[in-house]
Amino acid sequence: MNAVPLAAAGNGERRALRFLADLSQSLALSLDLRETFPLAVSRIVDFMQAEAASLFLLDPARGVLECRLCQGPVDITGLTVAVGQGVVGRCVAENATQLVRDASADARVNARVDAETGFLTRSIVCAPLATAQGPIGALEIINRRDGSLFDADDAEVLRLIAAPAALAIGNAQLAQGLVEQQRIQRELELARRMQKSMLPKRRRGDFPIRGVNLPAHEISGDFFDFFDLPDGRLAFVIGDVSGKGLDAAFLMVRVESLLRWVGTRAPAPGAWLGEVNAQMCRFVRDGRFVCAAVGQYDRGSGTVRLASAGFPPALLHDGVHFEELAADGPPLGILAEADYGEREFTLGKQALYLFSDGATDVRTGATDRLGENGLRGLIARHAGLAPEPRLRALLGDLKRLKLVDDTTLLLLQEPRGAQAHGLLELEFPAQAAQMRGVRAALRHALDAQGIAPELRDQLVLAVDEACTNIIRHAYGGECTRKIALRLGREHERLVFELRDQAPAVDPACLKLRDLSECKPGGLGLPFIDALMDDWKILPAPDGHGNILRMRKRIPMGEHE
């Protein structure tokens, strides 16, 4: 129909235009169709002077039209018709208004509904709800109230009325789609957080295992884990589930639990992988598999036992040379009868790196991979750093390059503070005259660590007070017996150890006096307590003497 100039329009047409404007406006009030549509349909029924009207929406997945709303003597809400079937189905299939003047003499009319409801359909107009993407449903009116039959004008008016209705429904569906998208996004975020919460908590102090996991998307197929064994050894696990997305993530959760469950019984690493593999082969059916490496570390002897199921080769780095430790068997979940070998070595001061292939798949150009040599280069570049900052530096490098896959790194290395070589080692007789030299040496060592002068002087004071206490109280006065001072580092902490050969000190006898009392003596211990983060007195391991261990956290970045 051509646009009708308002001035030229007749009374009926003016009425139609006003109705259209009102209808469009009322449909635009809300995106919730349940609010706007019942009223709209009953207004359409009145305006068209019809006995009944119904709104059908297309379910594209099923290829059917379902009556979502109706007005009139018979409630057909929920009724479905196939696209192409009956008047409504044909209207949508052809995307064209259907006029059935005389229902009794028209083959398009499905007599079933009348037969079931007792309603008598005399005349029908049905207009498609047309959108740019095709029809999304149909609007149907039935029977003129005055008993006459619908004509071409009615069909044209209904086609016009259907346009704003289609627009409103399209908008509402679009909005609903957005809401759905947001819901999925929220659930993915929740899944990501749950996955993250499954990773073991970073352990403070001189713990030798560190791991990081960088998911390429919300959900990761990589994982790592470490835990204490009843015999005191540490167990560690790293893995990579083939594929991506939710199903890989679910398999990850299952395999991670299985690895931990089997691993807590401390089987030899080869047998550990063997059992997990056998169990996995029972429940993995869709060709998925898991690459994993597992191991145990005995801190006392420094022994590492390691086994790998198709995991990228581990790297053992002594600061200069790399040794490559290849996989001992196929990935988990492929061959139920697979055997896994294992290897044993002494860690010493070396660092063991385990990394998922995401670390080497990092892109260095449009198509170039970082590769294992690239990763070795990065490790070597940061070899001078302590484990924690080194791992962070590596991670920073990988992030700056283009991450295409989940990336997980596990580092096993004794922190330097726990190693034999300290930053300063001194042994001197328990004499006050020694202290000036000890303080100078300590200042020098702290300066070398980049400690700010103010903090340095405080630390020197605390150590001096501790030595003074050993001379005066532990040894009961100056003597030729020795005091040993060792300064070490554990991550972000300086560790001061003073060892004497005096009779055992009962820590309960050491009372902290209140600094607010003004008294000449007993200030040494309060000074130590105020200046250090913590301190404790332990019996020396060989039973001779005491060890005073004092620790102080130093701001990172200032050092290294």
Place this chain on the structure above:
Amino acid sequence: MNAVENTCVTEDLGGYALVRVGGEVDLSWSQKVRDAILAALRGGDVGVELSRVAYIDSSGIAALVEGFQTARGKGRRFALIAASKPVLAVLQLARLDKVFVLFADVEAARAG
């Protein structure tokens, strides 16, 4: 930090004893400082000049506290004069910076 020789000299400023302390006041030296302060307090009011103290530990602080308490018992004035940064830091740590009377120079201490 320059190595400063340990010194402890008492000057009589006519009824006001000035004990000039310098160097590193630790366990090896604090007893001498203590003795000098207590000896000076036998004469009258005492000021301890600390501008050349490069280091002081709790035993040195204890010597100053003992001087402060002895002076109070005798009704004498006792002040710290021109305390160096290391001295002030340790006094603060021991929360004694508000206990002692501190002066910037000898003239102010004698007048105060």
